[in-house]
Amino acid sequence: MTAPVPPLQLSxxxxxxxxxxxxxxxxxxxxxxxxISLAAGLVDADSLPVAETRHACERLLADDLAARNALQxxxxxxxxxxxxxxxxxxxxxxxxxxxDLGITPEQIVLTTGSQQLLSIACEVLLxxxxxxxxxxxxxxxxxxxxxxxxxxxxxxxxDEHGMDTDKLESALQILEQAGQLSRVKLIYSVSYYENPSxxxxxxxRRKRIVELARKYSKSHRICVLEDAAYRELxxxxxxxxxxxxxxxxxxxxxxxxxxxxxxxxxVRIGFxxxxxxxxxxxxxxxxxxxxxxPNFNQHLLAMVLESGEYRSHVxxxxxxxxxxxxxxxxxxxxxxxxxxxxxxxxxxxxLYVWMSLPAHIHTGFSSxxxxxxxxxxxxxxxxxxxxAGPRESVPRNQMRLSFGVQGVDGIREGMQRLARAVRKxxxxx
Amino acid sequence: MTAPVPPLQLSxxxxxxxxxxxxxxxxxxxxxxxxISLAAGLVDADSLPVAETRHACERLLADDLAARNALQxxxxxxxxxxxxxxxxxxxxxxxxxxxDLGITPEQIVLTTGSQQLLSIACEVLLxxxxxxxxxxxxxxxxxxxxxxxxxxxxxxxxDEHGMDTDKLESALQILEQAGQLSRVKLIYSVSYYENPSxxxxxxxRRKRIVELARKYSKSHRICVLEDAAYRELxxxxxxxxxxxxxxxxxxxxxxxxxxxxxxxxxVRIGFxxxxxxxxxxxxxxxxxxxxxxPNFNQHLLAMVLESGEYRSHVxxxxxxxxxxxxxxxxxxxxxxxxxxxxxxxxxxxxLYVWMSLPAHIHTGFSSxxxxxxxxxxxxxxxxxxxxAGPRESVPRNQMRLSFGVQGVDGIREGMQRLARAVRKxxxxx
Numbered sequence: 076m077t078a079p080v081p082p083l084q085l086s087x088x089x090x091x092x093x094x095x096x097x098x099x100x101x102x103x104x105x106x107x108x109x110x111i112s113l114a115a116g117l118v119d120a121d122s123l124p125v126a127e128t129r130h131a132c133e134r135l136l137a138d139d140l141a142a143r144n145a146l147q148x149x150x151x152x153x154x155x156x157x158x159x160x161x162x163x164x165x166x167x168x169x170x171x172x173x174x175d176l177g178i179t180p181e182q183i184v185l186t187t188g189s190q191q192l193l194s195i196a197c198e199v200l201l202x203x204x205x206x207x208x209x210x211x212x213x214x215x216x217x218x219x220x221x222x223x224x225x226x227x228x229x230x231x232x233x234d235e236h237g238m239d240t241d242k243l244e245s246a247l248q249i250l251e252q253a254g255q256l257s258r259v260k261l262i263y264s265v266s267y268y269e270n271p272s273x274x275x276x277x278x279x280r281r282k283r284i285v286e287l288a289r290k291y292s293k294s295h296r297i298c299v300l301e302d303a304a305y306r307e308l309x310x311x312x313x314x315x316x317x318x319x320x321x322x323x324x325x326x327x328x329x330x331x332x333x334x335x336x337x338x339x340x341x342v343r344i345g346f347x348x349x350x351x352x353x354x355x356x357x358x359x360x361x362x363x364x365x366x367x368x369p370n371f372n373q374h375l376l377a378m379v380l381e382s383g384e385y386r387s388h389v390x391x392x393x394x395x396x397x398x399x400x401x402x403x404x405x406x407x408x409x410x411x412x413x414x415x416x417x418x419x420x421x422x423x424x425x426l427y428v429w430m431s432l433p434a435h436i437h438t439g440f441s442s443x444x445x446x447x448x449x450x451x452x453x454x455x456x457x458x459x460x461x462x463a464g465p466r467e468s469v470p471r472n473q474m475r476l477s478f479g480v481q482g483v484d485g486i487r488e489g490m491q492r493l494a495r496a497v498r499k500x501x502x503x504x
Numbered sequence: 505m506t507a508p509v510p511p512l513q514l515s516x517x518x519x520x521x522x523x524x525x526x527x528x529x530x531x532x533x534x535x536x537x538x539x540i541s542l543a544a545g546l547v548d549a550d551s552l553p554v555a556e557t558r559h560a561c562e563r564l565l566a567d568d569l570a571a572r573n574a575l576q577x578x579x580x581x582x583x584x585x586x587x588x589x590x591x592x593x594x595x596x597x598x599x600x601x602x603x604d605l606g607i608t609p610e611q612i613v614l615t616t617g618s619q620q621l622l623s624i625a626c627e628v629l630l631x632x633x634x635x636x637x638x639x640x641x642x643x644x645x646x647x648x649x650x651x652x653x654x655x656x657x658x659x660x661x662x663d664e665h666g667m668d669t670d671k672l673e674s675a676l677q678i679l680e681q682a683g684q685l686s687r688v689k690l691i692y693s694v695s696y697y698e699n700p701s702x703x704x705x706x707x708x709r710r711k712r713i714v715e716l717a718r719k720y721s722k723s724h725r726i727c728v729l730e731d732a733a734y735r736e737l738x739x740x741x742x743x744x745x746x747x748x749x750x751x752x753x754x755x756x757x758x759x760x761x762x763x764x765x766x767x768x769x770x771v772r773i774g775f776x777x778x779x780x781x782x783x784x785x786x787x788x789x790x791x792x793x794x795x796x797x798p799n800f801n802q803h804l805l806a807m808v809l810e811s812g813e814y815r816s817h818v819x820x821x822x823x824x825x826x827x828x829x830x831x832x833x834x835x836x837x838x839x840x841x842x843x844x845x846x847x848x849x850x851x852x853x854x855l856y857v858w859m860s861l862p863a864h865i866h867t868g869f870s871s872x873x874x875x876x877x878x879x880x881x882x883x884x885x886x887x888x889x890x891x892a893g894p895r896e897s898v899p900r901n902q903m904r905l906s907f908g909v910q911g912v913d914g915i916r917e918g919m920q921r922l923a924r925a926v927r928k929x930x931x932x933x
Contacts, residue, residue: 084723089627118576118577125572146770186794356514
């Protein structure tokens with residue numbers, strides 16, 4: 076007898092952002108629990124900081140005044156106590172003294188993971204139709220953020236040293252000649268052990284990105300969003316300076332990093348180092364979204380940093396991941412070496428091995444390979460999800476393989492299953 | 505020698521949202537530390553759950569598997585363990601059995617405070633130029649959310665029973681006659697002990713709001729956003745049913761509540777009960793913003809709910825606030841009764857007493873009264889901040905007085921100082 080419920084009418088914003096590949100992947104994982112996931116971006120469960128968190132909780136909650144401070148509202152920008160610790164950590168990563176960084180603790184803003192900063196940066200800097208230059212491939216969740224604000228990504232090809240900065244300059248020249256430079260607002264780079272490619276951006280390209288952002292900042296500033304989520308997960312190779320470090324004016328680069336990988340994603344704290352005149356805009360937006368990430372977690376993490384346990388935990392985490400990366404690379408050699416046209420990147424850090432198949436072997440959700448892999452009991456992230464821009468121009472033959480979640484044995488077994496699936500498709504069976 | 509840094513060019517979105525009164529208030533508080541703040545929306549420090557949090561942390565971190573689950577990534581919608589507990593709590597508040605609610609745990613989504621849900625609801629449901637009907641006065645941070653998406657608030661006058669639903673219907677009729685009904689997407693109501701007015705919406709008006717939303721849902725659904733942030737802070741008077749409870753189809757009302765007031769704002773967990781077809785849109789948006797609030801906190805709070813400590817904590821919190829409310833009302837009688845044209849609301853819950861002065865006494869930041877109050881050593885929130893819409897049509901003679909932060913003595917002293925300031929202005933000295 077009741078009249079039918081009239082349809083929802085959702086915002087344009089929602090329509091921009093509704094296609095999220097991650098949902099399909101999570102659904103697949105739920106529906107196929109026996110599958111070994113080399114897809115999931117979760118972290119290694121064994122090295123999660125149970126003891127460190129317990130110590131910090133004990134100390135924090137034994138001190139009545141400190142406990143009440145932590146359980147009360149914080150500020151939108153985050154607890155000063157943690158921001159000071161982060162300033163020290165950041166200085167150390169940069170190889171400078173805190174005083175020598177040329178910033179104040181006020182330029183450090185705490186967020187719910189670095190993801191929230193990526194989202195807020197897009198909200199604050201990009202209007203519909205604005206352009207953001209990104210690597211191909213790049214972090215696929217960020218493509219969702221660009222879509223979400225109606226911005227247009229322009230993909231700059233990358234090689235084994237990361238985004239090709241000559242091609243970045245060509246793109247900027249072409250945009251300028253076409254009278255489109257006013258639409259260019261942002262250059263996005265995952266500068267350390269990139270998700271998905273595992274590649275670490277070469278030092279001279281870091282410098283060049285800053286120079287190009289500055290050179291083409293004519294009527295307005297072109298900002299660089301440096302996503303250093305994996306910086307502390309370094310297993311070998313040199314400790315690269317940040318893109319941010321090359322920005323002598325401290326005005327062009329928004330630097331973001333997270334404790335989700337190096338400490339705990341359940342505690343979920345990211346931070347940004349911002350140009351001074353972006354602090355208020357970012358905090359205005361964050362104020363509207365949640366007026367501050369959980370203060371309790373910020374005080375907790377501050378204790379872990381203050382006690383020195385953070386440092387030793389990062390060393391443990393890196394040792395665990397190094398072994399898992401080595402296991403994945405060994406399994407890749409063992410099971411894929413004899414397959415013609417199959418290649419992969421050897422990452423010096425991060426969580427991912429990026430594998431390319433012969434160009435005609437497609438890896439997408441609707442491909443024969445994806446179905447065969449699931450039937451064999453293994454899952455990966457199709458590489459095409461990590462390319463922004465028009466579908467038709469995107470390589471279809473790549474896979475992101477994560478060594479984050481599985482143990483050494485699971486990694487080997489997963490790689491063996493995957494090789495079986497690839498072999499079937501390549502041999503046409 | 506370096507060229508000047510070119511100016512930032514911020515998004516239209518940021519320009520919509522940049523004026524946030526809260527920043528001015530916080531700055532005032534920092535600059536005048538000796539001032540008794542009846543403005544701050546913080547909670548009572550003495551009743552923060554230090555022991556309860558310690559117990560939950562101890563148990564959670566003593567169980568290695570549970571601890572690792574909590575420290576790992578969660579899901580965008582939040583930990584199932586907590587959502588089940590919330591379903592039980594919500595059923596109890598509604599006076600029904602969980603099975604009788606007509607919803608599944610999947611319709612409960614966890615957010616960073618209820619604020620994040622308010623923000624996401626606006627992002628998902630409102631395009632620039634869309635209309636949201638709100639009470640006058642209403643929660644001022646929500647006005648910022650409406651501004652932030654470029655939506656237009658239409659203010660429906662309220663009396664001592666809350667939003668006047670006859671006037672709500674008139675407004676809807678007028679909009680329909682003007683051919684503007686297609687722009688109306690949302691009705692917002694703080695249904696319990698409203699911030700700022702302290703008023704609890706009358707039962708028959710709750711029912712009527714649902715009926716009107718449904719009646720005027722012609723080409724599309726008009727949703728109701730019920731903000732029940734203060735529901736559990738009830739000190740006397742009846743336990744009102746929610747607006748949500750009157751929505752038999754479970755399709756029109758987005759209900760949101762928070763543990764920030766009843767437990768701890770530092771843990772910062774809010775929840776929403778959503779129409780089934782809004783779960784995906786809300787999670788899509790939340791996925792883009794942060795793909796999930798901290799999982800650790802969700803497991804922590806689940807333990808507090810499971811152990812029964814939550815219930816007894818809420819009783820303690822209510823006892824503490826009841827005493828502080830009584831102190832504020834007693835001080836109002838003591839210091840303001842002889843001032844002609846001064847009146848105030850006696851709230852049955854929440855954190856605020858809403859006071860009206862004679863119409864010619866303005867209370868805004870730039871008013872003589874505000875300056876005089878700060879000079880006397882007390883601060884309040886000017887009532888005009890809590891009215892959406894055009895400045896010129898807004899009452900200028902009201903104040904939101906919070907009994908959240910100050911102790912009983914501070915409340916009395918603050919009220920005495922405030923009365924001194926009001927007396928000075930009223931007597932023209």
